[in-house]
Amino acid sequence: MPSAVSSSQGAVAMLRFGRLAAMGTVAVLIVIAGVWGSWDTAQYVMLTKGRERGTIEVTRCGADTCSGPFTPLSAGARARASVVIDKTVAVKRGQTYTVVVKSDSDDVVRSGPAGVLYAWVPLGGALLLASVVVAGGLRLARVSWVLAGAGIALLTAAFVML
Known part of the structure; x- marks a missing residue:
């Protein structure tokens, strides 16, 4: 017959395992x-292989985005009158940045x-x-x-x- 001490130790071990499993899952997620x-x-x-690479000269900035002309640097890239880049602390009007064009859009990201x-x-x-x-x-x-x-x-x- 199991004693009260051994069953409480088993319960503590199960609770400890449950905590480790739950917190491990949360950390991984x-x-x-x-x-x-x-x-x-x-x-x-x-x-970047096969993607359009080039530069953007930021000419206009709104609340969330900035835009400007795209000058191609890679083979197969085409010049665009205006592409859009997310406005962040690092994107300033009048600056030129190297960028990659997102697939099937006029959106670019810094490269x-x-x-x-x-x-x-x-x-x-x-x-x-x-x-x-x-x-x-x-x-x-x-x-x-x-x-x-x-x-x-x-x-x-x-x-x-x-």
């Missing part, structure tokens, strides 16, 4: 969401090292958030410091490059 959020832009910046780092900013934020979950929910301090360090490094590098 946060990182996956960061990758998913970054990939929409990162695919154009990182996989080069600055564009790659900027594309992965959502992942940097997700790594910081996941580090809190790993530290608090999983109680893995070293792993959480690694996640936080990677997130801070990514965000800092993006800030410096832009």
Whole structure:
């Protein structure tokens, strides 16, 4: 016959396993969401083969977007009178930026090292958030410091490059 002590130890072990499984799942989902959020832009910046590459000279800016003429730099790219780029802190009127045209549109994204780092900013934020979950929910301090360090490094590098 099982004693009360052994059954309470089993219950504690099951609760501990449940907490680890739940918090591990949350941490993994946060990182996956960061990758998913970054990939929409990162695919154009990182996989440029066959894509139109060129420069945009920003001539007009609205509330959310800026626009200007597109000058092609790659073979097969065509000049456009106006393309649209998201307005961010790093996009200023009168400046010229190297860009990649999104498929079947007149939307462009920054290219080069600055564009790659900027594309992965959502992942940097997700790594910081996941580090809190790993530290608090999983109680893995070293792993959480690694996640936080990677997130801070990514965000800092993006800030410096832009």
